[in-house]
Amino acid sequence: MMNTNLTSSETPNIAVVAGNFVRRQLFFLHDIQILELLLALCVFVTIHSLRQTKHHGLPVWPLLGMLPSMTLAVVGFQTNNLYEWLTQVLCRQNGTFTFRGPWFSTLNCIVTADPRNLEHLLKTKFSIFPKGPYFRDTVRDLLGDGIFSADDETWQRQRKTASLEFHSAKFRQLTTESLLELVHARLLPVLEESIDQSFAPIDLQDVLLRLTFDNVCMIAFGVDPGCLGPGLPQIPFAQAFEDATEATVMRFVTPACLWKAMRYFNLGVEKKLKQSIKGVDEFADDVIRTRKKELMMTNTTNSVSEKQRSDLLTVFMGLRDEQGEGFSDKFLRDICVNFILAGRDTSSVALSWFFWLLHHHPEVEHKILQELSTIVDARSSTDDHHNNSHDETEMVFSPEQIKKMDYLQAALSEALRLYPSVPLDHKEVVEDDVFPDGTILKKGTKVIYAIYSMGRMESIWGKDCREYKPERWLNPRDGRFMSESAYKFTAFNGGPRLCLGKDFAYYQMKFVAASIIYRYHVEVLQNHPVIPKLALTMYMKHGLKVTLHRRPHHQSSKVTKIKDH
């Protein structure tokens, strides 16, 4: 580390003086100010360089490439939405174009929304399109060697073990039980509370984020942080996790040399990142230490309760390599943190967009209600001894009932088609190649696949591609749900890196949506602005402010009691 503490007896060193100067200047920079600075730089150079060329019909500015056009789109002169701007360009360019970034950035990349290219990238030539060193370098501090950023053997090992676990009966039991507890003992009471407080508006996105955070922590760590509860408490671990993800995302829009300098000098957003990662690590270390002790106790006392745990931490702790060595604590921390990131906000954000779409499509809400009533009535008539089938305030949907909700699954898939939780994803090319559409790919090129745009292309979904129509997912003969090719509907990725939590995510979203819709009509506040936030996951920038109205059959303010089913 450079010594920045000069005493009067020391000769000033030019590197130290320069270092201090940069440190002083950067100290005052906030992340927003950095963006403003970049924007000002764009405007300045744009005004001073009147020469502008075109690449495939897109303006390319000297030094700045296509950044000014994109910036104008994002700040609102054209579309107020980066994803919409990309969609417009991709539609004009038949599904693929080359984005030219400014000279100082690493933003040059191929952007594609062509299903043939997606299949090539995610499946056929999977091995030459890894996540790559650029992505890993950017997210390493938070994600380490976890499944999201890993490639090759490090990825394969985690994928294989987690995949076995995700498909086991024990895991299914853990997830259904923890979800049931969360929805009935925590989510529904919080929603009821808002009604009791004279229909106080609540931010449904925030409530759902809390629910999925608690749920995925139970799956990954086997502990419940308790974010969802009366009064919606602030939980330091959840806050640290959120801050750490947001600060990591800032690195993708900051020149690498700048964020690396800020990290070195511990300034601005990088300082915040360091502090929040410390918060995440402390929580993880504590859980790992406690679990190790518990497992040792279990082994010595030969008790079975701890051995029966099926959270990912316990499963990975039990693994040994050929030399009989277990995973290091750091690697165990990376594994869990990555799973929390994967399952934390994807389903909650998808559910938020789904409820917003329902608000604008009462006919879809009506059909979902009809489906739920049919399923509930069928159980009432065939299962008279079932203790909760007639008492609607205590209605708990069973896994078999959830499986039968084809229309709800179609409505959720349609929401994900238009608002995919991961709107853009990326790969790096490690060998020269050519896409099926003829695009030449040089080694080292970055490829962005625009999942959001894919849902809005006539060439993929037809003329009504922008309409919300769950029916497109139903077999016209029997009304059953029909899945789509992962290279056309890429919300869950595809090929060997297909989302590991896809089945669980559908179960979770269906269970939560059915439990809410059966009891309440969700009304979005009039004039509440709903626009996507620019982040790795497609949050609603201002949340989703709603009021809840009890259905006529659910007029009691009694909170649901969980019963075995």
Ligand code: HEM
């Ligand atoms: C609506 C909900 C969800 C959506 C839309 C979704 C989408 C995705 C996408 C697009 C990827 C690829 C990311 C990338 O490689 O850059 C992915 C990967 C992954 N997802 Fe999900 N996900 C959802 C829910 C979940 C849940 C609930 C879990 C776990 C509890 C989960 C676990 C994972 C894991 C572990 C990976 C990494 C797979 C790998 O790289 O091999 N996902 N998901």
